[in-house]
Amino acid sequence: MIVPLIVYILFLIFYILFIAAIFWQIQKYVLPQDKYRWVTNIFLGAIAVFIIISALLFFLTPWNEIISF
Amino acid sequence: MLHLKPEEKIILSIHRHWLVIAGKMTFIAAMLSAAAVFLTVVTGYLPTYLALATFFSAIYVLIILLAAFIFWVDFYLDIWIVTNKRIIDIEQKGLFRREISEFELSRIQDITIEIPNFTAAIFKFGNIRIQTAGTQSFTIKDAPRPEQIKNIILECVKNNRN
Numbered sequence: 001m002i003v004p005l006i007v008y009i010l011f012l013i014f015y016i017l018f019i020a021a022i023f024w025q026i027q028k029y030v031l032p033q034d035k036y037r038w039v040t041n042i043f044l045g046a047i048a049v050f051i052i053i054s055a056l057l058f059f060l061t062p063w064n065e066i067i068s069f
Numbered sequence: 070m071l072h073l074k075p076e077e078k079i080i081l082s083i084h085r086h087w088l089v090i091a092g093k094m095t096f097i098a099a100m101l102s103a104a105a106v107f108l109t110v111v112t113g114y115l116p117t118y119l120a121l122a123t124f125f126s127a128i129y130v131l132i133i134l135l136a137a138f139i140f141w142v143d144f145y146l147d148i149w150i151v152t153n154k155r156i157i158d159i160e161q162k163g164l165f166r167r168e169i170s171e172f173e174l175s176r177i178q179d180i181t182i183e184i185p186n187f188t189a190a191i192f193k194f195g196n197i198r199i200q201t202a203g204t205q206s207f208t209i210k211d212a213p214r215p216e217q218i219k220n221i222i223l224e225c226v227k228n229n230r231n
Contacts, residue, residue, distance in 0.1 A: 011128070015131065015135070018135065019135070019138070021165075022139070022142055022164065025142065025146070026142060026145070026146070029071075029146055029167070030145070030146070031071065031079070031082055031148070033079075034082070036084070039141060039145070040141070040145070043134070043137070043138045043141060046134055047131065047134050047135075047138070050127055050130050050131050050134060051131065053127050054124065054127035054128055057120070057123050057124040057127050058124055060120055060124075061120040061121050061124050062120060066118070066121055
């Protein structure tokens with residue numbers, strides 16, 4: 001299970017850093033009174049939910065069985 | 070970051086028409102439904118790998134969400150700002166590359182509206198081409214309510230000259 005775990009953690013680190021970079025870009029350049037800010041929050045919320053779901057699914061997957069099979 | 074000059078205020082900020090992003094989001098929705106189809110197939114034929122397939126579907130959804138977010142940023146940060154002194158054109162090229170150009174309202178010579186096709190006529194959007202005193206002309210692409218925007222810009226130009 002250790003190899004899939006390392007790969008998954010590396011994927012998450014890269015993914016979260018990428019999202020953070022995009023979010024930083026938005027925060028820096030968006031106009032203060034822009035009326036579409038809520039769309040960005042919906043994206044971030046959905047991404048957070050799916051990161052949690054993927055983490056739960058990762059630990060529910062029987063990796064040892066799959067690898068030995 | 071936008072820095073306004075003293076006594077300068079934003080009159081209007083223009084994004085492209087929502088139909089531009091709606092087309093891309095339809096593609097994203099189709100890609101997401103592919104994950105649902107994949108899971109249904111796996112549940113029926115390979116129940117042993119259901120947990121693994123569900124995990125990879127979640128990863129797939131994360132990647133598609135990232136693509137949708139990138140489409141959104143490209144749409145959202147492409148903006149034209151009309152102030153009482155100038156027009157600023159901020160064009161997002163790719164994810165982290167931007168091109169910002171601006172010109173004074175006093176340099177505007179001519180404004181042309183173009184409704185390029187049937188869809189644009191139905192959904193009321195179009196291109197606004199602004200000819201300035203220099204050789205360069207600026208185009209606001211897929212702007213919603215182009216007639217109204219043109220009138221606002223012309224009003225600003227008139228006020229700026231008085």
